[in-house]
Structures are given as C-alpha cells and as structure tokens.
Amino acid sequence: MIFRRLSSPRSFSCLRHNIRRPLLRNYSDDKCGGKDGGSDGKADLRTVVAEQVKSERARVKKFAVEKANTKIGEVTVSQIYGGMRGIPALLCETSSLDPEEGIRFRGLTIQDLYDKLPKLECGEEPLPEAVFWLLMTGKIPSKEQAKMITDEWNDKAELPDYVKKLIDDMPTDLHPMSQLSIAVTSLNKDSQFMKAYKKGLKKLDFWKYSLEDTMTLIAKLPNIAARIYRNMYRGGKGCDEIDKKLDWSGNFARMMDYEDPIFHELLRLYLSIHCDHDSGNVSSHTTHLVASALSDPFISYAAGLNGLAGPLHGLANQEVLVWIEKMRKELGSENPPEDQVRDYVQKTLKAGQVIPGFGHAELRKIDPRYTAQQDFAKVYLPNYEGFLLVNTIFKVVPPILESLGKVKNPWPNVDAHSGTLLMYFGMKEMQFYTVLFGVSRALGVLSSITWHRAFVIPIERPKSYTTEDLMELVKKQEEEEQKNSGKGGKDGDKKADKTKKC
Numbered sequence: 001m002i003f004r005r006l007s008s009p010r011s012f013s014c015l016r017h018n019i020r021r022p023l024l025r026n027y028s029d030d031k032c033g034g035k036d037g038g039s040d041g042k043a044d045l046r047t048v049v050a051e052q053v054k055s056e057r058a059r060v061k062k063f064a065v066e067k068a069n070t071k072i073g074e075v076t077v078s079q080i081y082g083g084m085r086g087i088p089a090l091l092c093e094t095s096s097l098d099p100e101e102g103i104r105f106r107g108l109t110i111q112d113l114y115d116k117l118p119k120l121e122c123g124e125e126p127l128p129e130a131v132f133w134l135l136m137t138g139k140i141p142s143k144e145q146a147k148m149i150t151d152e153w154n155d156k157a158e159l160p161d162y163v164k165k166l167i168d169d170m171p172t173d174l175h176p177m178s179q180l181s182i183a184v185t186s187l188n189k190d191s192q193f194m195k196a197y198k199k200g201l202k203k204l205d206f207w208k209y210s211l212e213d214t215m216t217l218i219a220k221l222p223n224i225a226a227r228i229y230r231n232m233y234r235g236g237k238g239c240d241e242i243d244k245k246l247d248w249s250g251n252f253a254r255m256m257d258y259e260d261p262i263f264h265e266l267l268r269l270y271l272s273i274h275c276d277h278d279s280g281n282v283s284s285h286t287t288h289l290v291a292s293a294l295s296d297p298f299i300s301y302a303a304g305l306n307g308l309a310g311p312l313h314g315l316a317n318q319e320v321l322v323w324i325e326k327m328r329k330e331l332g333s334e335n336p337p338e339d340q341v342r343d344y345v346q347k348t349l350k351a352g353q354v355i356p357g358f359g360h361a362e363l364r365k366i367d368p369r370y371t372a373q374q375d376f377a378k379v380y381l382p383n384y385e386g387f388l389l390v391n392t393i394f395k396v397v398p399p400i401l402e403s404l405g406k407v408k409n410p411w412p413n414v415d416a417h418s419g420t421l422l423m424y425f426g427m428k429e430m431q432f433y434t435v436l437f438g439v440s441r442a443l444g445v446l447s448s449i450t451w452h453r454a455f456v457i458p459i460e461r462p463k464s465y466t467t468e469d470l471m472e473l474v475k476k477q478e479e480e481e482q483k484n485s486g487k488g489g490k491d492g493d494k495k496a497d498k499t500k501k502c
C-alpha cells in the first residue's frame with residue numbers, strides 16, 4: 001500500500017524540494033473537501049450534528065427495537081479468560097477495524113483521508129480538524145468547515161491559570177502521561193455537561209453539552225501537552241501563545257518549539273492516524289465505560305489516557321525506541337546488520353519480553369498506520385539510519401515471531417514506526433511520545449461520547465462470573481446437552497428403525 005504522498009507532484013514542488021518554506025498557514029485551494037460536510041459545505045458543526053442526531057436517533061431506535069432479540073454471536077469460556085477477543089459487545093459509530101485491511105474512519109481508509117479531506121496550501125497530510133469533522137459527522141468537511149474548527153479551537157486554547165499552575169507544580173520526573181491525565185482531569189471544574197446536569201439536564205440533550213466539553217477539551221490539549229513538554233525538557237521556557245493563523249497541529253508544534261514545516265506535516269499525519277481504532281481498544285473502551293456512568297468528557301477521557309499509558313497499548317511507542325536505543329548501545333552501531341538484529345530479537349524473547357511495536361489483538365496484517373508513516377519516511381528521510389534500522393527490524397522480526405507458533409499477528413503495528421520519525425526531527429524524549437498519541441486519541445473517543453449520549457446508551461454493566469460459578473454453569477449446560485442428545489438419540493433410533501422397515 002502506498003499513500004498518495006509518493007505519487008503526488010504537489011509534494012515534490014511544494015514541500016519536498018522546498019524544505020525551508022515558512023510555516024504552512026493557509027487552507028489549500030484544491031478540490032479536496034466537499035459540499036458533503038453539511039448541507040452546503042457552509043453549515044457549522046453544531047447545526048450539522050443536530051440535524052443528524054434527529055434522524056440517526058430515530059433510525060437507530062427503530063433498528064434496536066425491531067431487532068432486539070436477534071443474536072449476533074456466542075460467548076465461549078476461552079473468550080472470558082482470553083481478554084474477550086472477538087465478543088461482539090460494543091458500539092462504535094466513528095470507526096471500524098477489519099483484521100486484514102486495518103482501520104476505516106467513518107468508512108474511509110487512510111488513503112481516502114489523503115484523497116478527500118481538505119489540507120493546508122502546499123500541505124500533503126490530512127488535517128486533524130477535518131478528521132474530527134469526519135468522525136463527528138461521517139461527512140467530508142469543506143475547507144471552510146475545517147477552518148471553522150481550527151478557529152474555534154484556537155479561540156478556546158487558552159488554559160485557566162489554575163491548570164497552568166497545576167502543571168508547573170508537577171515534578172518533572174512524573175511521567176508526562178500522568179501529568180496529562182491529571183491536567184485533563186482538573187479541567188472538569190468547568191465542565192458544561194456537569195453544570196447542566198446538576199441543573200436537571202434532560203437525557204435527550206446530554207449530547208449537546210458533551211459536544212461543548214469536547215470542543216473545549218480538544219482546543220486546550222496542545223497547550224497542556226506543550227506546557228508539560230517545555231517544563232520537562234526546555235526548563236519551562238518557550239512560547240505558549242496561540243498564533244491564530246496556524247492550524248491545531250501547527251500551533252502544537254510551535255508551542256513545543258518545533259518550527260520545521262515538515263515536522264508540522266508529520267504532526268498532522270500523526271494526530272490524524274492515531275485518532276481512533278474502533279472502540280474495543282483499551283483507551284477507547286475505558287473512555288466509553290467511564291462516560292457511560294455520565295462522568296463528564298474530561299474525566300472519561302482522562303481514564304482512557306491512563307489505559308493508553310500501558311506498555312501493551314499506547315506506551316509501546318516509547319518502548320519501541322527504548323528497545324532500539326538499548327540494541328544500538330549493546331551492538332555498538334546506529335544501524336546494526338541484520339544478523340546482529342536477529343540475535344538481539346532472540347535475546348529479548350529469551351528474556352521473556354515482548355518485541356514492542358509488533359503484534360496486535362485484532363489486526364492480522366501490517367498496520368496501515370505503519371505503512372503511512374513508512375511512506376512519509378521514504379519521502380523525507382530515506383537515508384536516515386533510524387529509518388534504515390526500522391526497515392531491518394521489519395525484515396527480521398515477523399519470521400521470528402511466526403516461528404514461535406503462538407503469536408497471532410507477527411506484523412508491525414503503528415507504534416513500530418512513530419518514535420523513529422519523531423527522533424529524526426529532534427524529539428528525542430521518548431517518554432513524551434505517548435502524549436502525542438493521547439492528544440490524537442481525543443478526537444475519536446470524544447466524538448464517540450457525543451454519539452453514545454445522542455443515542456442515550458445506558459450505563460455499561462456486563463455480567464461477570466467467579467471461576468466456580470462458571471464451572472457450575474458449564475457443568476449444567478453439558479448435562480442439559482447430554483440429556484438432549486440422549487433424547488435425540490432415541491428419536492434418531494426410531495427413525496432409523498422405520499427406514500429399515502421401509
């Protein structure tokens with residue numbers, strides 16, 4: 001799979017051969033983006049969503065009532081002990097994950113994001129603002145609509161003083177994901193959802209106030225994350241003012257002190273592709289679970305961030321670089337040869353550790369988010385030793401994992417690539433990488449909260465069993481089956497006898 005960037009002449013004339021361009025500021029005049037985004041391509045997000053909520057609510061209600069008793073799956077004991085793989089239990093309007101093909105955002109592949117979403121003038125990467133519009137509405141925004149999102153997020157980006165102080169007072173050796181989660185949690189002081197709820201908000205209006213909190217939260221995320229970054233790695237120095245001519249990613253990059261327009265493009269790509277991965281993954285499911293108790297969007301998303309901070313989930317992008325750096329140190333080379341990398345992989349496995357960035361609980365092929373990043377690297381950093389090493393690892397790891405005979409997916413996931421790209425542009429602080437993932441994930445999980453509230457989905461409360469209860473349940477079921485097959489056997493014998501007589 002090769003993403004548009006490689007074949008697009010625009011990428012060569014505008015960016016690739018002109019790397020020292022000033023910051024990208026304007027929305028492009030090309031044909032990307034359409035009238036599809038809302039009636040005439042001019043309607044604002046709230047109007048478009050309000051129209052959709054009316055019609056979708058009725059459609060979903062009709063379906064859910066008419067098909068209430070239709071079975072769509074069964075649950076086995078192994079699924080209960082095995083992390084609930086494959087149990088069809090969750091709703092996700094914003095994206096769907098096919099194990100072979102990878103993610104689709106509201107039906108669009110990553111390639112479609114390149115082809116269809118509006119971009120900045122001379123920009124190649126999809127704009128996260130446009131991705132957000134897509135996730136919220138299922139429609140492709142016009143440039144004007146994407147710009148409305150940029151403008152609103154820029155207007156709301158300023159942090160309250162108490163949040164600035166809270167971040168500044170945190171120890172700089174506290175993991176940045178913990179800092180992000182704490183800062184986001186503190187924002188719920190001004191949650192519009194909770195304020196309205198306390199006054200007796202009607203269920204059917206829950207979504208409106210969730211959407212308001214969503215816009216406030218996403219707008220402030222770059223400011224929070226960049227402040228954490230500056231405190232931890234720049235001695236608290238640097239700019240925290242929004243440049244209203246820049247987009248969400250451009251401002252985020254600038255506040256972290258990255259001026260290179262190609263890094264801004266990388267951030268647009270990064271923040272677009274990490275946004276959503278259906279709702280079964282830990283961060284999305286956690287956010288949904290907590291939100292189902294009518295916790296406000298700030299604390300629900302903070303809960304999701306805490307899940308993202310685990311090494312088997314989002315923290316894997318940090319772990320990949322930690323692992324690569326250890327390998328380089330031990331092998332004494334920036335780009336060690338294949339046979340040495342192979343030995344190092346074997347050594348990691350023998351030590352009982354996983355190879356970070358490989359494998360997936362749901363995907364069964366190369367993650368298209370990995371491929372999108374690889375294509376970016378092929379254009380902008382083809383000879384970078386870090387990228388060459390990523391390619392060597394890509395060659396070496398899958399056959400080894402396959403040979404173990406137990407790994408269901410030996411291929412790289414999104415985390416196998418992201419850190420190396422950041423490293424190339426000078427972001428060497430690996431601990432920070434998952435923060436970028438977390439900022440992006442807000443786009444998907446917060447859109448989902450709004451839609452789940454529009455559909456008035458109740459509090460999540462699946463049934464759980466003790467092992468004793470489960471054994472008893474299975475025993476009874478087996479007895480029942482035996483009894484039935486016994487009956488079936490007798491009937492069957494009679495039928496067989498009749499056939500003989502005939």
Ligand SMILES: CC(=O)SCCNC(=O)CCNC(=O)[C@H](O)C(C)(C)COP(=O)(O)OP(=O)(O)OC[C@H]1O[C@@H](n2cnc3c(N)ncnc32)[C@H](O)[C@@H]1OP(=O)(O)O
Nearest residue numbers: 312313314316354355356357358359360361406407408413
């Ligand atoms: C954004 C994301 O969250 S993407 C995932 C990021 N995480 C990583 O990259 C960490 C490395 N990968 C892994 O640990 C796993 O592949 C996971 C957590 C992603 C998926 O886990 P599972 O669905 O349980 O994978 P699977 O069913 O293939 O596991 C079967 C066995 O293979 C092992 N395995 C799976 N992936 C790997 C790996 N990359 N390296 C070594 N062993 C692995 C599992 O640990 C398990 O071993 P066990 O039976 O001895 O316990």
Ligand SMILES: O=C([O-])CC(=O)C(=O)O
Nearest residue numbers: 276277280281282361362
């Ligand atoms: O889908 C998953 O389980 C993990 C993942 O890749 C993501 O959340 O982006």
